Amino acid sequence: MNYLIQNAKAIASETAPDARDIRIRDGRITEMGLNLAPTPEDPETLVDASGCVVWPGLVNTHHHLAQSIMKGVPEGLNHNLGEWLSSVPFRYWPRVTPDMMYHAARLGLYELIRSGATTCADHHYLYHNTTSPELEEAVWQAAEELGIRMVLCRGSATEAGSHEGMIEHGIAAETIEQIIDRLDATRKKHHQAGPDAMKKLVVAPTSLIHSSSPEGLKAQARWARENNLKMHSHLLEVGFDESQARSKYGMSAIDYAESCEWLGPDVWYAHLVHSDPHAISRLAATGTGIAHCPTSNCRLGSGIAPAIDMEAAGIQITLGVDGSASAESGSMLQELNLAWLIHRALKGPRATTLEQVLEWGSRNGAELLGLHDTGTLDVGKAADLVLYDIDQPRFAGVHSPLMAPLMCGEPVHVRDSFVQGRQIVAGGQVNGLDESELTRNVQDCVSRLLREA
Ligand SMILES: [Zn+2]
Incomplete structure (x- = not known):
């Protein structure tokens, strides 16, 4: 499609900061400038961007779409991570059918x-x-239908583990x-x-x-590479990661990750809230990245990741919404x-x-995921x-329109997206x-989850 x-109000581009028009051919940006003339010989659809600012599409580097049907569960509202895992996601996980997963994914992707x-x-x-392979297929299907880029980070557990939850809810781990x-x-x-x-x-x-x-982690790292x-x-x-690493493996969490071949420029971690100077230096030295998820970290009272110190050390900072059972908004703009x-x-x-x-x-997330184009x-x-x-009352008083959505926050109105x-x-x-x-459909999924839980 062409x-x-x-006539955009402003465009967030370092290479074409004064452009107001963008031409798209075969999926690519082919021209940016002022007053670009339509090309009748090469038909194109005109999109009126007056009243709009144009940004690169936002890149979410950490989500759990399944949790879109587990928002605001009363039993987990005032719990820390460990208690919340047991009372919300692990409690409902065994009851999620492929059909529920599909609607949860559609909701989460719609919100994004x-x-x-x-x-x-x-x-x-x-x-x-x-596990039924249909659960995963539901995620791919929802993404394909809505046209969003999907990076499926395939989770796994080889043992029930030291977080409460899997044993309590009868979830049997996979073999490597x-x-x-x-x-x-x-x-x-x-x-x-x-x-x-x-x-x-x-x-x-x-x-x-x-x-x-450790053996399962090494096997997965080698297979991935x-x-x-x-x-x-x-x-x-949370700090529990550090104390568990020390008691189970006799070393810090970051040294344990390194000992299992789980640091490097092809690795990124969600959260890293409790990174001390040693952790920051190992992450930076190995090129390991972070999905910083501030809403979820606030909601669960986990703390604030030292993203500013991390960036100063050379770590690539990206942003994620985390699952909607602990970040009820599901919004990248938030x-x-x-x-x-x-x-x-803080600073x-x-x-x-x-x-x-x-x-x-945007850019950092795309680079981290290998989506360099x-x-x-x-x-x-x-x-x-x-x-x-941004041609709306709440944005009308803003003196710097290009960044109005970021400064003013939700609710925003996306008029068009590609x-x-x-x-x-x-x-x-x-x-x-x-x-x-x-x-x-989502209301129906929630009713079914509640009936079966
Ligand atoms: Zn997460």
Whole structure:
């Protein structure tokens, strides 16, 4: 499809800061400038961007889409991570059917898309000994239908572990052979290599410290590297990770990760809230990245990741919404807004800039996921971009319109959105999705979960 986006109020691009128009051909940005003329000889759809600012599509580097139907569960509202895992996600996990997973994924992706995201890395962990492959297929299907880029981080556990939950709810772990066989089946069926892949697979044991054996971690790391797949997990979300690593393995969590071959430029971790100077120096020295998830960390009272110190040390900061059972908003824009604010609360008004935080949420995320053709608005890049309508009362008083969505936060109105030049939001409507039908389907999923739990 060919498009000419015209008359934007401002465009977030380092290479074309004064552009107001963007031309898209065959999925790519081919021209950026002022008053670009339509090309009748090469028909294109005109998109009126007046009243809008155009940003690169946001890149979410950590989610659990399954949790979109587990928001605000009363039993987990005032719990820390360990108690919450047992009373919310592990409690419902064995009861999620492929049909529920499909509607949960549609809801989570819809929420991301309407906040400005065009790529989602989902840490999908609904795998156990007798897991149905249809649970994973539901995630791929939902992403394909809505047209968002999907990076499926394939979770796993080889032992019940030191977090409460798996044993309590009768979830039997997989063997390492099952994990590798199932990973390989997914890789052959869905994974695409290349800097503009629409679907990618990542090897992502759910917890390094609590539910994986050292041998299983090494086997998965070696298999991932043999197959050029990236690696992801949770680490140091709470101090319990550090104390468990010391009591189980006699070393710090970060040294344990390194001993299992789980640090490197192909690895990123969600959270890393409790990173001490030694952890920061090992992460930086090995090129390991972070998915910083401030909303979830606030909600569970886990703390604030030292993202400013990490960036100063050379660590690549990216942003994730984390699952909606611990971050009920499911909005990438909310993560940007909170990331901008929360480090200022700690370190003063020069701790973050708007441009820096937008980079965390776009370019850095794209680079971390290996999607190097996305994440910025430049001629030659894939056309992953979003039009925020700021022609509305709450934005009208803003003196610097380009960053208005980030400063003012939710609710935002995404008027149009494109992934690889395919329009996935048009006139404020997410293509291929009826909002009232989605609401009814999700309400039905919640009723079924409650009946069965
Ligand atoms: Zn998570």
